[in-house]
Amino acid sequence: ETGVTQSPTHLIKTRGQQVTLRCSSQSGHNTVSWYQQALGQGPQFIFQYYREEKNGRGNFPPRFSGLQFPNYSSELNVNALELDDSALYLCASSLYGHNEQFFGPGTRLTVL
Amino acid sequence: KNEVEQSPQNLTAQEGEFITINCSYSVGISALHWLQQHPGGGIVSLFMLSSGKKKHGRLIATINIQEKHSSLHITASHPRDSAVYICAVGRGGADGLTFGKGTHLIIQP
Numbered sequence: 001e002t003g004v005t006q007s008p009t010h011l012i013k014t015r016g017q018q019v020t021l022r023c024s025s026q027s028g029h030n031t032v033s034w035y036q037q038a039l040g041q042g043p044q045f046i047f048q049y050y051r052e053e054k055n056g057r058g059n060f061p062p063r064f065s066g067l068q069f070p071n072y073s074s075e076l077n078v079n080a081l082e083l084d085d086s087a088l089y090l091c092a093s094s095l096y097g098h099n100e101q102f103f104g105p106g107t108r109l110t111v112l
Numbered sequence: 113k114n115e116v117e118q119s120p121q122n123l124t125a126q127e128g129e130f131i132t133i134n135c136s137y138s139v140g141i142s143a144l145h146w147l148q149q150h151p152g153g154g155i156v157s158l159f160m161l162s163s164g165k166k167k168h169g170r171l172i173a174t175i176n177i178q179e180k181h182s183s184l185h186i187t188a189s190h191p192r193d194s195a196v197y198i199c200a201v202g203r204g205g206a207d208g209l210t211f212g213k214g215t216h217l218i219i220q221p
Binding site (some may be wrong): 035041042058067092099104 | 116142143145147152153154155156157160165170198200202204205206207208209210211212213
């Protein structure tokens with residue numbers, strides 16, 4: 001059984017640029033959730049995708065968008081990067097309707 | 113006020129000590145999660161609870177639904193237990209998890 005993977009591991013961007021982060025869900029899982037974790041804070045829910053549709057959204061601006069593909073992998077896109085977007089971005093996969101989520105290792109984004 | 117509050121924020125203890133980390137929440141939940149995060153970021157799920165108590169090795173998690181409170185206990189603590197422990201609650205559906213800020217635990221040899 002393959003676990004949740006994320007790429008890239010680390011990324012450095014400058015203000016105003018755009019970034020795409022990728023997540024492959026655990027085998028058999030059809031739901032992907034994205035979280036942002038600022039330094040010293042707990043993760044914050046960005047949004048969730050189920051069967052290629054956005055299923056729920058946290059309190060993040062429209063600059064944060066995503067996709068889910070037929071194989072249930074997912075992308076998080078952030079446009080017009082701001083310094084405060086510097087954080088660890090975590091994805092978690094799950095089976096829809098089940099509470100347990102399995103987390104990937106995260107992508108650490110630094111915006112200069 | 114955050115929906116999920118953890119205490120303490122930081123805890124340093126000696127090897128072998130009994131550790132307790134507390135979590136209080138203010139919303140209705142379908143499940144409460146205890147997670148472990150090591151430096152570098154990866155998060156590992158330790159427990160998922162909706163009632164009662166669960167035990168895994170030296171770790172014990174309890175939840176009191178009426179009081180909206182959960183505790184994570186570590187018996188015979190070891191330096192390898194040093195990590196950030198995070199409490200998170202799920203309300204079901206598509207809301208995602210709501211996390212506490214975490215408890216940074218250091219076990220000294």
